[in-house]
Amino acid sequence: MQDLLIIGSTAFDTIITPTQRRDYIIGGSASHAAYGAAFFTKTRLCGIVGSDWTPEHTKLFTDRGIAVDDLEIRPDGKTFFWMGEYSQDMNIRTTLETQVNVLGEFSPNLTPASRRSPYLFLANGSPVTQMQAIDQCTELKFVVADTMNFYIASQRAELLELLKKIDGLVLNDEESEMLTGKKDIFAAAEQLCGMGPRFVIIKKGAHGSLYFSPTALFTLPAYPTRKLAEPTGAGDCFAGAMMGYIAGQDATDLQTIKTAIAYGTVAASFTVEDFSFDALKRCTREDIDARFREFQEMLRF
Amino acid sequence: MQDLLIIGSTAFDTIITPTQRRDYIIGGSASHAAYGAAFFTKTRLCGIVGSDWTPEHTKLFTDRGIAVDDLEIRPDGKTFFWMGEYSQDMNIRTTLETQVNVLGEFSPNLTPASRRSPYLFLANGSPVTQMQAIDQCTELKFVVADTMNFYIASQRAELLELLKKIDGLVLNDEESEMLTGKKDIFAAAEQLCGMGPRFVIIKKGAHGSLYFSPTALFTLPAYPTRKLAEPTGAGDCFAGAMMGYIAGQDATDLQTIKTAIAYGTVAASFTVEDFSFDALKRCTREDIDARFREFQEMLRF
Numbered sequence: 001m002q003d004l005l006i007i008g009s010t011a012f013d014t015i016i017t018p019t020q021r022r023d024y025i026i027g028g029s030a031s032h033a034a035y036g037a038a039f040f041t042k043t044r045l046c047g048i049v050g051s052d053w054t055p056e057h058t059k060l061f062t063d064r065g066i067a068v069d070d071l072e073i074r075p076d077g078k079t080f081f082w083m084g085e086y087s088q089d090m091n092i093r094t095t096l097e098t099q100v101n102v103l104g105e106f107s108p109n110l111t112p113a114s115r116r117s118p119y120l121f122l123a124n125g126s127p128v129t130q131m132q133a134i135d136q137c138t139e140l141k142f143v144v145a146d147t148m149n150f151y152i153a154s155q156r157a158e159l160l161e162l163l164k165k166i167d168g169l170v171l172n173d174e175e176s177e178m179l180t181g182k183k184d185i186f187a188a189a190e191q192l193c194g195m196g197p198r199f200v201i202i203k204k205g206a207h208g209s210l211y212f213s214p215t216a217l218f219t220l221p222a223y224p225t226r227k228l229a230e231p232t233g234a235g236d237c238f239a240g241a242m243m244g245y246i247a248g249q250d251a252t253d254l255q256t257i258k259t260a261i262a263y264g265t266v267a268a269s270f271t272v273e274d275f276s277f278d279a280l281k282r283c284t285r286e287d288i289d290a291r292f293r294e295f296q297e298m299l300r301f
Numbered sequence: 302m303q304d305l306l307i308i309g310s311t312a313f314d315t316i317i318t319p320t321q322r323r324d325y326i327i328g329g330s331a332s333h334a335a336y337g338a339a340f341f342t343k344t345r346l347c348g349i350v351g352s353d354w355t356p357e358h359t360k361l362f363t364d365r366g367i368a369v370d371d372l373e374i375r376p377d378g379k380t381f382f383w384m385g386e387y388s389q390d391m392n393i394r395t396t397l398e399t400q401v402n403v404l405g406e407f408s409p410n411l412t413p414a415s416r417r418s419p420y421l422f423l424a425n426g427s428p429v430t431q432m433q434a435i436d437q438c439t440e441l442k443f444v445v446a447d448t449m450n451f452y453i454a455s456q457r458a459e460l461l462e463l464l465k466k467i468d469g470l471v472l473n474d475e476e477s478e479m480l481t482g483k484k485d486i487f488a489a490a491e492q493l494c495g496m497g498p499r500f501v502i503i504k505k506g507a508h509g510s511l512y513f514s515p516t517a518l519f520t521l522p523a524y525p526t527r528k529l530a531e532p533t534g535a536g537d538c539f540a541g542a543m544m545g546y547i548a549g550q551d552a553t554d555l556q557t558i559k560t561a562i563a564y565g566t567v568a569a570s571f572t573v574e575d576f577s578f579d580a581l582k583r584c585t586r587e588d589i590d591a592r593f594r595e596f597q598e599m600l601r602f
Contacts, residue, residue: 088484089484089485183389183390184390184529186525186527204508207505207508207509207522208508208509208522210525217525217527218525218599218600219522219523219525219599220522220600220602221508221509221520221521221522222520224487224511224518224519224520226487226518228485255602258602259602261602262602296602298519298520299519299521299600299601300600300601301521301556301559301560301562301563301597
């Protein structure tokens, strides 16, 4: 079991679905990723929050053994805030409000222990900040990054530089098209592999994920949970849990990555069953493993 | 190995994709289904064609061992014709022309051998014709039907009657919503199971398929072929190959159905690689099995 450092956004979200509304719940790419990863390995969370963040919020992470030495608390500002609303069929998400707040000043200065992490997951965030984390880590074995439409549009040059420094890239199907101009998911993945990473994982939401490298191609469906509450953070949890499993195994061969993707799929299937990571909060590693075995069995023929 | 009777449309298609056009190629739900099924069991094709159908067309089926005693050839009319065009990303299909022709007079009078088929696949077609086939078969063990938006809209009452007579229903995600009014795929499948069939298989195209019954739920992805030419007939081939495998095994337990769905997925992945069933024409059962094993391995973690 090896340390996994996760860096990205820590946020408060207000989320509206056709049937429910929740105000000021914990969100953010690094939060969801770390919560998912902590089922599998020693996880370090690097992010920035403001004066509205309380010890109770921190305790949610430390209760799961997540190291928060690199969670910077800025008393002079407020935590990044995002407010979004889902459409009737939950397929379309509209951003109603974004307050960047202290995230705009995020410039991590990692603790010595975090700098020694061999595994690094760069959750959704600015490629500038993502590169700062890479530059500070001295013993990296395996680095995977996530990104999103906002940074593809606004920091493309920095993102293209980052791609040269990572082992794997995780992004969704719309983002893969945005970054490459290619609608065909395989062609997009192939082009992305030519831009730096050894492999690309394209997240397709309810339709599962696709792994692509110059030598391997496979796809897994999403676990078919019937209890969809709302999907915010599912993609972050997917990638975080995947990286947690990889760091926990301290192995990066193809079969380990595939098992890791399956565990990520299972962890994400809990995320969508409630708001924030409330469903995962009720889970033990045994619950994850039980659903993992069910997922294995589902795909055995 | 048991006989499988397949009844549905036999057609000529003209298909336009962003890069190619093919005129007057073999199409139709029963054609594609029978061609897929014939890899696995003794298949009987019931359909109707016109004077434009030649012995060479028939030979495509008999070369694969498909019995064509129930393929009615009407010299006084022309074969059902469909012309469609795919959008740039192949996701949207627009019908440019439909000539019903002899299909409008299709009223099967099955041969004695076909009436004794224990397995029956009612490929996409009028529920009136589908019901006629059920009524003529005397030794049925297992009946699965496919349907489509046209019949859901125009012959809903007849379709609802048919649902009470079948073991399984195969349809795509849009059609399941159209038939139930439910956008949620699980809710739609559950409602459909309350309308007659023991199970429902929802086809999601490039996103695979979902099996639902009151006691089981599983999903399989599509086989990720990179050689997409055009997808016409893939769903018919999927269901036909699935039924062919089931009849070939003479078993309808859940694990057999799951394996059958996987074989259907693999057969359909060849269909999309060329026009009509040209890619499958180049396949042997060994080619199907090789890709099936690759698909199995892809989903093993």
